[in-house]
Amino acid sequence: MIEIISAVVIIVGVLFVVIGAVGLLRLPDFYIRISAITKAATVGVACIMIGVAFYFNEISMAFKAFAVILFLLITSPIAAHIIGKAAYNSGVPLWKKTEINEYEEYKKSKPNPEESENASPGKSESDNVI
Amino acid sequence: MSNWFEIVLIIALILLSFSIVLVFIRILLGPSLPDRVISFDLIGTTTIGMIAIYSIITGVESYMDAAIILSLVMFLGAIAFAYYMNKNHKS
Numbered sequence: 001m002i003e004i005i006s007a008v009v010i011i012v013g014v015l016f017v018v019i020g021a022v023g024l025l026r027l028p029d030f031y032i033r034i035s036a037i038t039k040a041a042t043v044g045v046a047c048i049m050i051g052v053a054f055y056f057n058e059i060s061m062a063f064k065a066f067a068v069i070l071f072l073l074i075t076s077p078i079a080a081h082i083i084g085k086a087a088y089n090s091g092v093p094l095w096k097k098t099e100i101n102e103y104e105e106y107k108k109s110k111p112n113p114e115e116s117e118n119a120s121p122g123k124s125e126s127d128n129v130i
Numbered sequence: 131m132s133n134w135f136e137i138v139l140i141i142a143l144i145l146l147s148f149s150i151v152l153v154f155i156r157i158l159l160g161p162s163l164p165d166r167v168i169s170f171d172l173i174g175t176t177t178i179g180m181i182a183i184y185s186i187i188t189g190v191e192s193y194m195d196a197a198i199i200l201s202l203v204m205f206l207g208a209i210a211f212a213y214y215m216n217k218n219h220k221s
Contacts, residue, residue, distance in 0.1 A: 006135075007139075010138070010142055011141075014179070015145075017175075018146075018148065021148075021149035021152040021153050021172065024153055024168070024169065024172060025152050025153070025156050030164055033156075037171070037172045037175075041175045042175070048182050049182060052183075052186060052194070055186055056191065061194065068182075068194070072201055076175075076205075078205070079205055079209065080168075082209060082212040086164070086215040086216050089216065090216075090218070
């Protein structure tokens with residue numbers, strides 16, 4: 001019985017990861033791709049870990065599996081956010097059908113911090129590392 | 131471990147390897163540097179799943195520790211690449 005539950009959950013997780021990989025290959029834009037893989041691959045690996053925890057049926061393995069899920073759920077959105085922001089600032093183009101660009105409006109509404117940094121590039125680099 | 135469960139696990143490993151091949155095509159094609167960075171991130175995430183399934187097949191529980199460490203190191207790699215891109219853009 002435990003093996004049936006574990007096999008079903010693992011196969012569901014593997015299908016999520018495969019769908020994420022196909023999305024990374026097929027989607028048209030960098031920002032759409034990063035959205036696809038951040039959601040799909042995180043949920044897929046979380047499902048695989050739940051299957052592993054079911055199969056071993058011990059408290060120590062359950063803690064290890066949930067530690068992996070916790071780290072992934074914390075770190076994956078942060079990494080996607082930071083890489084997306086760095087990519088936008090370094091000029092990766094948007095898809096041509098993209099209509100809403102709220103980050104550009106946000107950057108226009110704020111007083112531009114880039115110019116004051118360019119005045120003294122050596123000093124302010126450590127202030128905004130990320 | 132019953133026989134059909136081992137076959138299911140091997141099929142899962144084959145599907146994960148297939149997805150790594152697909153991601154590798156994106157690394158070869160990828161028009162910009164961030165595409166390659168997130169492809170590398172997805173390869174690491176897939177490897178965590180492969181390690182977990184492999185620890186079921188062999189029955190060695192210590193492989194899960196490698197999965198925990200890998201899930202932390204992948205985050206550091208992504209942050210380092212983002213820092214490199216920011217710095218490259220400013221100069």
